[in-house]
Every structure is written in structure tokens, then in C-alpha cells.
Amino acid sequence: MRLSTVILPVHPWQRGRELWTGAEQLGFHAAYTYDHLSWRSFRDGPWYGALPTLTAAAGVTSTLRLGTLVTSPNFRHPVTLAKELITLDDISGGRITLGIGAGGSGFDATALGQEAWTPRERADRFGEFLPLLDRLLTEDVVSAEGTYYPAHEVRNIPGCVQRPRLPFAVAATGPRGLRLAARYGQAWVTYGDPRGPRDVAVEDCPGVIRAQLGKLEAACAEEGRDPAGIDRVLLQGSTRERPLESVDAFVDYAGRYAELGITEIVLHWPIPDSVYAADLAVFEKIAVDGLAQLNG
Numbered sequence: 001m002r003l004s005t006v007i008l009p010v011h012p013w014q015r016g017r018e019l020w021t022g023a024e025q026l027g028f029h030a031a032y033t034y035d036h037l038s039w040r041s042f043r044d045g046p047w048y049g050a051l052p053t054l055t056a057a058a059g060v061t062s063t064l065r066l067g068t069l070v071t072s073p074n075f076r077h078p079v080t081l082a083k084e085l086i087t088l089d090d091i092s093g094g095r096i097t098l099g100i101g102a103g104g105s106g107f108d109a110t111a112l113g114q115e116a117w118t119p120r121e122r123a124d125r126f127g128e129f130l131p132l133l134d135r136l137l138t139e140d141v142v143s144a145e146g147t148y149y150p151a152h153e154v155r156n157i158p159g160c161v162q163r164p165r166l167p168f169a170v171a172a173t174g175p176r177g178l179r180l181a182a183r184y185g186q187a188w189v190t191y192g193d194p195r196g197p198r199d200v201a202v203e204d205c206p207g208v209i210r211a212q213l214g215k216l217e218a219a220c221a222e223e224g225r226d227p228a229g230i231d232r233v234l235l236q237g238s239t240r241e242r243p244l245e246s247v248d249a250f251v252d253y254a255g256r257y258a259e260l261g262i263t264e265i266v267l268h269w270p271i272p273d274s275v276y277a278a279d280l281a282v283f284e285k286i287a288v289d290g291l292a293q294l295n296g
Contacts, residue, residue, distance in 0.1 A: 001263060001264065005267050011048075029065060036106070051068075054092075062093075068100070070169070074111075086156055097166065102171075102177055132151060136154060138164045169189050173215075182219040189235060192205055
């Protein structure tokens with residue numbers, strides 16, 4: 001199992017730099033950030049852009065993988081996104097993972113003046129967005145007559161440092177999204193039950209992940225793909241579980257999900273006075289000792 005973190009883009013870079021370099025020093029496998037224009041309880045406070053933040057992080061780290069968790073079509077277009085990702089992959093020396101999903105109905109969904117899409121519309125758009133992005137990151141010249149995302153003789157030379165392209169970590173729980181994960185993903189991402197923590201008891205959380213993993217395996221079977229070839233990423237922080245209370249709590253949490261087949265756990269870097277408040281000293285001890293204790 002690998003241990004990663006997600007650093008929300010709420011800090012000016014003078015402070016943000018310390019966090020991203022700190023993540024590398026603590027030995028995290030990867031550090032991700034949310035790709036939103038704003039997000040829930042943080043909406044009325046500082047919030048910086050994901051891709052510029054990752055570009056800056058690439059310049060002050062050398063071994064840490066970097067990525068979005070997650071990007072969506074809510075305010076992105078695959079043509080412009082591909083160009084930015086190719087550039088970011090070059091700047092980082094091939095350390096970028098694109099976490100990507102269909103998006104939700106939050107603030108991003110209407111920021112550009114459009115009506116929020118229905119779940120079916122989001123799925124339709126994502127079903128066109130992801131295949132086109134795959135082509136844009138693997139082919140030198142791309143034209144496509146899409147319903148939502150046309151492309152005309154788009155050049156993306158020299159392409160990604162990582163070949164054939166940078167990895168996709170596809171966030172999905174529904175059947176269409178899971179098929180896309182099985183077809184295009186190098187990893188699959190879940191944060192638990194989409195209903196949220198108020199509706200799912202702690203003891204039921206592992207069962208939710210077990211059922212999702214079963215659906216992922218079924219989607220892989222439909223695509224003729226070995227599910228063992230897809231990493232399985234669990235983003236912590238959207239359930240009633242409290243793995244950051246102590247190292248022992250983390251070991252119990254990580255052990256349960258390792259047994260189910262999760263291969264990477266992503267912990268939110270603590271933010272005081274927020275939904276992600278936690279003891280920083282405990283968090284750092286988990287980063288240093290948690291997996292060693294789990295494996296021991």
C-alpha cells in the first residue's frame with residue numbers, strides 16, 4: 001500500500017511551498033490538490049488554481065508525484081487541458097497523475113454561467129471528454145467532431161514525458177464511469193459512499209468500498225481487462241471514520257482497506273478550524289510510521 005496526501009490550494013505560495021516540500025520530506029508517495037474554482041466551506045476564503053499550484057510544486061520537489069484529485073469537465077475543456085498537462089508533465093520530469101471525474105453540482109458547475117448539468121448530462125460529457133483527452137495526450141495531431149468537445153487539427157507535440165501518456169486516476173462509482181475507469185484508467189478513485197457521512201454508519205463504510213470494488217471488477221471483465229492492473233485509491237475525509245486520531249487508528253483503518261484491495265490511501269493535510277482539522281503532529285507521525293507499523 002502507498003500513502004499520499006492532498007493539500008488544498010488555500011495557502012499563499014510562501015506557506016504552500018512549505019507544505020509541498022514537507023510532503024516530500026515526510027515520504028508521501030504523492031501529493032494532490034483539488035481542481036475547483038472554490039469548494040464548499042472554503043468558498044469565501046483564499047483558494048488558488050490547481051495547475052499553477054502544481055507547477056510551482058514541481059519546481060520545489062524532485063521525487064514526489066503530483067496530481068489533481070480531481071479535475072472535471074465543469075470548467076475544463078480537453079484541448080486546453082491537454083496542453084497544460086503536457087507542459088506540467090515536462091516541468092515535473094514525468095511526475096504528474098491526472099485524477100479526473102465527471103464532476104458534481106457544486107459551485108464549479110454554474111461558475112461559467114451555465115445551468116448545472118443533470119447526472120446524465122455529466123455522464124454524457126465525461127464519456128466524450130475522457131476519450132478525447134486520451135487521444136490528445138497520445139497523438140501528435142487530433143481532430144474530433146464531438147457533441148460537446150470538438151477539436152480541429154490540434155497539435156500536442158512532443159506529448160507527455162510519461163509514455164504513452166501521463167496516468168489517469170478515474171473517480172467513478174456509477175456504471176458508465178466505472179467502464180471508463182476500466183478502459184482508460186491506470187487507477188480508480190473513490191471517497192466512499194456518494195451519499196455522504198450523515199447517511200453511512202462507520203461500520204458500513206468498508207462494505208460500501210467492497211461493493212464498489214466488485215463493480216469495478218465487473219467493468220474490467222466487460223472491457224477484457226485484468227483489474228489487478230488498476231491501482232485503487234481511497235481519498236480519506238468524506239466518511240465518519242477518523243483515521244487521523246492516532247497512529248493506531250490509522251493502522252486499523254488502512255489495514256481494513258488493504259484487505260479489501262485498496263492500494264493507495266490519500267489523507268487530507270490538516271487545516272485548522274475546518275472540516276479537515278486534525279493534530280498536525282499525529283498526521284506527521286502517521287506519515288512517517290503508519291505504513292511501517294501496518295506492515296510490521
